[in-house]
Amino acid sequence: MSISRPVHASTGATGYIGGDALYALVQKHPEYSYTLLVRSAEKAKLVQEQYPSARVVIGDLDNSSLLEKESAEADIVLHTADASDHAGAAKAIAAGLAKGHSKENPGYWLHTGGTGILTYADTDKNVFGEHSDKVYDDWDGVDELLNLPAHAFHRNVDEIVLETGAKQSEVVKTALVCPPTIYGRGRGPASQRGRQVYELARVTLELQKAPIIGAGKSIWNNIHVHDLSDLYVRLVEAAVEGRRKDDPELWGARAYYLTENGEHVWGELSRAIAKYAAELGLIGQSKAEQISLEDGKKFAGFESLSWGLNSRGKAKRAAKVLDWTPTRPSLEATLPEILEDEQRRLQK
Template identity: 35%
Template sequence: MAPKILITGSTGYIGGSVLAAITRAHPEYEVTALLRKVTQTYVDAYPRVKTIVGDYDSAEILANAAAESDIVIHAGDSDHKGAMVALLNGLGRRTTTSFLIHLSGTACIADFYSQKFLGVLNDRVWSDVDDIEALVNLPDDRIHRHVDKLVIEAAQTHGTHIHSAIMCPPDIYGKGHGPGITQSFLVPFFYDSILAEKVAFYVAEGKNRRSQVHIDDVMSLYVKVVEEAANSLKTGKIRDECWGKNGFYFNSSSEIVWKETAAATGKIMASLGLIDSAEPKQFTVEKVKSMLGGSGLGLYMFASNSRSRADRGKQLFGWTPTGPSYEEVMEADLIAHHKDKQRSIDVLLGRQGPTGK
């Protein structure tokens, strides 16, 4: 019997790509997607996918949907505690084996909490095998931790029939494959900040490093983890090394050095006539801290180290990244975001309809 799968976030960059990857790899799976609104475009693209209408605050809808699902893939808001509580409550109603696959991110290991490493290389590289004890016991003030902790402790608090995993990708690049957002997180943020400052930038030495991965490589690991869950449902055999306190999966494939990335981005944006000079400029910590609303997000995005090694997926499933490098798709990602912003401006000014080109 095909597993029943619930997917949240299916119009987002990652969640939409998960939906596309799972339905393409396994059209026999019974997939249900949570949507705020069901559009004809969505129905036409995924005629075999069932839909339920709701959002992350729709606790009862989420709980009921989870209770009816063998596998829940929560690929939406990583930090919405209420949504996770509702999904776990629903899975807790079940008496049969079920799986929860939750989307987190490597902000949880970024070192922007320490002034010492802002713009400076940190040699620390986290492994999802060698450092698993530290990862499942991160301080409670780390980004994503308040929800990740619920996932790690799911079986303990909601029933031993629940087997959970955390997918923890770094900065993702490349075009997404879903019906909604198809652009990554990092490139638009950096583009918009450069546009506002009229120059590409870095902090201190600009030697801070960030792990990267192409969206297709993230999806190939998602498919392998979902297949592991489906096979366990079929055989009744659970591999403990895949789930619970062991079920933490980095998705990293490569790294970037921030000053080098700033220089390459500045060159592209200068060639588009968006800034005058391709040469990046050194910014102070205080300047970057004030960006993106002054929340400190700028320090995480542009000045921190966030380095991870995807050992678990490679060891358990033979996962091998094959996607193009960040450098190979950076220009296409930037141009795509530039065109999207220009279309938005044109729509706002009435120069074309929202579907115009």
């Protein structure tokens, strides 16, 4: 089975992840039909200017009936808009795909989670900035990822996707993509900026020193946004071609995809940001200092918590089943670009 002219429905077209994934898809497959869900007429205009042939639908994730209808009519749903934390939207997508598809013509759901789910051990102990040896694995250790504690961040939505992949496996083919810290300039029509490292860079420029949470020894994986988009493209192509649609390692209850191209130690990253900022003349001297978690929240809100947490994993699944290999520049190599972009934002 293959889809001759697939209808690709996407949420998050104006977001960082979804906008870049859509760009990569349209560049490689302009022949696909795209339906894009956006929240407002203002955002719809931005999307339509970049993708004039796309069908744009105005609505938000709380509009379950609209999500269900559009999912039923789509061959493939790429869900990136606040995907990891909106249970209602996940339920509506699952219901729509199940209603609109069959064993002969299954629907595909590419869902975006997040590796914040791996931080529960630190938050349970209320420990920030300490090293952890724990490394997850989406191939040999996938069963552990499939059975993370119910209270782990994002887990309630992950469970909806995984349950759909298990109980509706003949009708709905699922893939749960779990990115870590994302960096690199996005290519979408609106948001082209990541969060964790970008906020760290912004705060460094504002304070004239780089903040470190706790001892600065916690570790997190990272991935360039263009490499992440390449994985979405490979998954979409596999769906369109009907490639191994019954392969339990590619689709379904075990299809949990970590994505990473290495990892960073948060304290070392802060010191590197300070070094590059000083070299670029953006701060007076290369300086990184410990700040309290409370001050971190004042400066960067929720994002600052991640600077003190461990989230480590090995992305083996995508390499094994889709021959996906990240090729873009490393996070540290991209730091000057990130700092210059943040400086421009602060000057606006």
